[in-house]
Amino acid sequence: MIAKQPRLFDTELEKPVDNQEWGTFKDSLRAPIHNWFTYPAGFSYKAVESSLKTNGITEGQVIYDPFMGSGTTNLVAKKLAINSYGVEAHPFVFRITRTKMNWEIGRTEIALALKEIETQVKKRKGNFNGHDLHAYLTGEFPELVLKCYEKRTLLDLLFIRNSILEGKFSQEAKDIFFVGLTSILRQVSTAATGWPYIAPKKQKTTSIDKNALVEFTRQINKMVNDIEAMVDDANPNYRNSSHKIFNADSRYTQELIPSASADHVFTSPPYLNNFDYADRTRLELYFWGEAKNWGDISENVRTKLITSATTQILRDDPKYDLSEGLQESCPDVYGFLKEAVAQLGEIRLTRGGKKSYDHLVSGYFNDMFLIISEVYRVLKNNTTAVFVLGDSAPYGVHIPTDDLIGKIGLGAGFADYKIDVLRARGEKWKDNPLRHDVKLRESIVTLIKG
Numbered sequence: 115m116i117a118k119q120p121r122l123f124d125t126e127l128e129k130p131v132d133n134q135e136w137g138t139f140k141d142s143l144r145a146p147i148h149n150w151f152t153y154p155a156g157f158s159y160k161a162v163e164s165s166l167k168t169n170g171i172t173e174g175q176v177i178y179d180p181f182m183g184s185g186t187t188n189l190v191a192k193k194l195a196i197n198s199y200g201v202e203a204h205p206f207v208f209r210i211t212r213t214k215m216n217w218e219i220g221r222t223e224i225a226l227a228l229k230e231i232e233t234q235v236k237k238r239k240g241n242f243n244g245h246d247l248h249a250y251l252t253g254e255f256p257e258l259v260l261k262c263y264e265k266r267t268l269l270d271l272l273f274i275r276n277s278i279l280e281g282k283f284s285q286e287a288k289d290i291f292f293v294g295l296t297s298i299l300r301q302v303s304t305a306a307t308g309w310p311y312i313a314p315k316k317q318k319t320t321s322i323d324k325n326a327l328v329e330f331t332r333q334i335n336k337m338v339n340d341i342e343a344m345v346d347d348a349n350p351n352y353r354n355s356s357h358k359i360f361n362a363d364s365r366y367t368q369e370l371i372p373s374a375s376a377d378h379v380f381t382s383p384p385y386l387n388n389f390d391y392a393d394r395t396r397l398e399l400y401f402w403g404e405a406k407n408w409g410d411i412s413e414n415v416r417t418k419l420i421t422s423a424t425t426q427i428l429r430d431d432p433k434y435d436l437s438e439g440l441q442e443s444c445p446d447v448y449g450f451l452k453e454a455v456a457q458l459g460e461i462r463l464t465r466g467g468k469k470s471y472d473h474l475v476s477g478y479f480n481d482m483f484l485i486i487s488e489v490y491r492v493l494k495n496n497t498t499a500v501f502v503l504g505d506s507a508p509y510g511v512h513i514p515t516d517d518l519i520g521k522i523g524l525g526a527g528f529a530d531y532k533i534d535v536l537r538a539r540g541e542k543w544k545d546n547p548l549r550h551d552v553k554l555r556e557s558i559v560t561l562i563k564g
């Protein structure tokens with residue numbers, strides 16, 4: 115039986131805002147450069163534009179995104195000649211953003227390098243004739259990758275990959291090719307590799323006749339055209355704007371971003387919904403040889419991110435005790451979470467999966483407290499920080515993330531906060547056998563620094 119629900123806060127919610135898609139990547143999928151990589155965790159570039167307008171942020175000012183992801187905030191800033199800082203802990207996602215932020219790459223350099231890659235791929239194919247295709251691919255890739263492709267297509271992808279890695283190109287050109295090849299990986303797969311899940315047993319017949327080299331060349335040409343279109347459309351002063359982006363941990367940015375340096379923060383943290391960011395890029399990490407198994411992905415990615423999935427949790431790690439900082443600065447939040455965590459600790463023992471949702475909740479808010487404190491430090495006075503986020507109900511226990519983040523903001527020093535509800539959300543806790551009637555929502559939390 116589920117114990118009594120911990121007491122909820124009674125913050126008044128603002129009316130829903132007009133655009134329900136702001137928290138999704140749909141708009142960005144239709145926009146040049148933004149759509150180079152389909153990041154299911156990304157948000158709409160229109161939400162960033164709107165926030166900058168509402169908050170009167172203009173050319174020459176500075177904005178910061180502590181959960182930069184695929185760089186939506188920073189790209190919008192660059193187009194408008196607004197300076198930006200960005201921090202992203204996932205190394206693969208960071209490299210995608212670094213590439214999207216570089217518009218200086220020349221069409222001629224890319225065209226010459228592309229020709230060289232085409233020549234190399236043809237040469238490698240010629241030399242390969244007579245070799246055992248199955249044995250060769252099995253030696254190169256983990257099973258997941260082998261299951262996702264026709265063998266001939268995978269061989270082409272491998273030859274393109276190696277021609278990029280071994281080619282004598284500039285780092286910028288290599289980045290463009292890295293993103294270009296990454297972005298066609300799921301298109302040319304014959305398995306159901308749509309985001310976010312991969313279903314190697316389901317066949318996607320539309321990809322059977324796709325030629326990897328043709329698709330790759332098409333994608334690189336599209337990317338070069340996208341850069342030119344973006345440059346034409348951008349405020350010409352974008353060239354004088356500065357964008358300092360870091361592959362780092364936004365809990366600890368003292369050495370990277372000066373205090374009182376930003377005029378606005380616009381961001382979206384991982385939601386508390388057990389989404390494993392590391393696992394969702396598994397196909398890409400395996401393909402590029404950046405990981406070979408679960409352990410590599412944990413070491414290279416999972417351990418670097420804030421706690422937002424149970425797959426990151428080692429049960430006896432003391433870091434999942436609610437932190438002293440949170441207790442001292444935000445006693446009401448601490449009290450609420452202590453009760454919810456204790457309840458989740460009891461419920462998990464009654465469930466088959468025994469999911470560590472108790473540690474997930476405490477780890478998440480410990481981390482968010484550190485990041486919100488850092489955001490407060492980085493912001494100038496009389497500014498705002500906007501967080502797009504969702505709440506959740508693990509094992510049926512409602513965790514009102516928007517309200518808690520608002521209150522943590524007050525504990526970190528912010529003068530006030532407000533919550534706008536974006537939209538109602540579906541229940542995603544698939545292992546929750548007791549369907550609860552908690553209405554989940556996606557919200558915009560604005561923290562106001564006095």
Ligand SMILES: C[S@@+](CC[C@H](N)C(=O)[O-])C[C@H]1O[C@@H](n2cnc3c(N)ncnc32)[C@H](O)[C@@H]1O
Nearest residue numbers: 156157181183184186202203204363364419420
């Ligand atoms: C909701 S996504 C942000 C997506 C972004 N708004 C976009 O449009 O692509 C959250 C991001 O936070 C990153 N992240 C998680 N822990 C982090 C940390 N400690 N420091 C910096 N980034 C982190 C995740 O890898 C993920 O890319």
